[in-house]
Amino acid sequence: xxxxxxxxxxxxxxxxxxxxxxxxxxxxxxxxxxxxxxxxxxxxxxxxxxxxxxxxxxxxxxxxxxxxxxxxxxxxxxxxxxxxxxxxxxxxxxxxxxxxxxxxxxxxxxxxxxxxxxxxxxxxxxxxxxxxxxxxxxxxxxxxxxxxxxxxxxxxxxxxxxxxx
Numbered sequence: 001x002x003x004x005x006x007x008x009x010x011x012x013x014x015x016x017x018x019x020x021x022x023x024x025x026x027x028x029x030x031x032x033x034x035x036x037x038x039x040x041x042x043x044x045x046x047x048x049x050x051x052x053x054x055x056x057x058x059x060x061x062x063x064x065x066x067x068x069x070x071x072x073x074x075x076x077x078x079x080x081x082x083x084x085x086x087x088x089x090x091x092x093x094x095x096x097x098x099x100x101x102x103x104x105x106x107x108x109x110x111x112x113x114x115x116x117x118x119x120x121x122x123x124x125x126x127x128x129x130x131x132x133x134x135x136x137x138x139x140x141x142x143x144x145x146x147x148x149x150x151x152x153x154x155x156x157x158x159x160x161x162x163x164x165x
Contacts, residue, residue, distance in 0.1 A: 003140040005064050008114040009081065010132045012055065012099070013121045014038060032096040033058060034072055040122040044091065051075070055097035055118035057107060064115035066140070069095055073144025080136035081119070093119075094144065111135060 014027045015038075032038050032053060039049035054076070060069040068074045074095045082091045101108040102116055109116060114135055 003066070003068065005066050005138045005140065006114045007064075007078075007117040007136055007138045008111045009078070009134045009136060010116065010118045011121045011125065011130060012118045013040075013124045015040060016123045028055075028097070028099060033098050034096070036096065038097065038120050040120045041091075042122040045085070045087070051092045051094045053096050053120040054093050055099050055102055055120070056095045057103045057115065058095075058098045059103045061103060061107065063109055063113055066115065068140045068143075069115075071143050072096060075141045075144065077139045077141055078136050079139070080134065081131060084131055084134070093138075 012027050014030050016023075016027065019027060030038055038053040039051055041052045043049035044052045056069045057064070057066075058069060058072075060066050072095070076093050076095065077090060078093060085091070097118070097120070099118065100106045102118070107116070110133075115138075117138060119131070
């Protein structure tokens with residue numbers, strides 16, 4: 001059986017133009033925690049990115065205590081977000097980034113029992129397009145470089161879900 005983590009989603013937009021210095025510091029740069037490029041959700045949906053970058057607790061601390069979060073690039077899937085976006089093809093995410101509110105004493109857990117996860121966006125979305133605060137299940141699929149176990153083909157989703165039963 002695969003691992004499912006209860007999460008609370010937020011969004012960050014490091015590519016947003018016109019940010020103040022304070023906002024730039026909060027959003028971070030355009031590279032992930034290992035110095036690789038970040039990939040925004042919108043770029044993925046347009047076919048211009050291999051995955052969507054997520055920020056998480058890279059130390060795997062409470063409340064989730066998820067050891068997979070310590071593995072850079074772990075591949076995962078958020079079906080509820082995919083459904084909200086009205087997408088049939090699978091959206092692939094990777095745990096590649098972090099921030100000061102995701103680990104240690106600064107970790108901001110807003111909903112008890114839900115691990116905070118930040119989704120990389122191209123720019124700050126309109127309120128109607130935002131999913132910040134959404135509670136969802138994050139399906140952990142495989143380590144970076146491992147077999148993904150899911151494809152953009154929507155039929156593959158049913159196969160993956162069966163592994164989590």
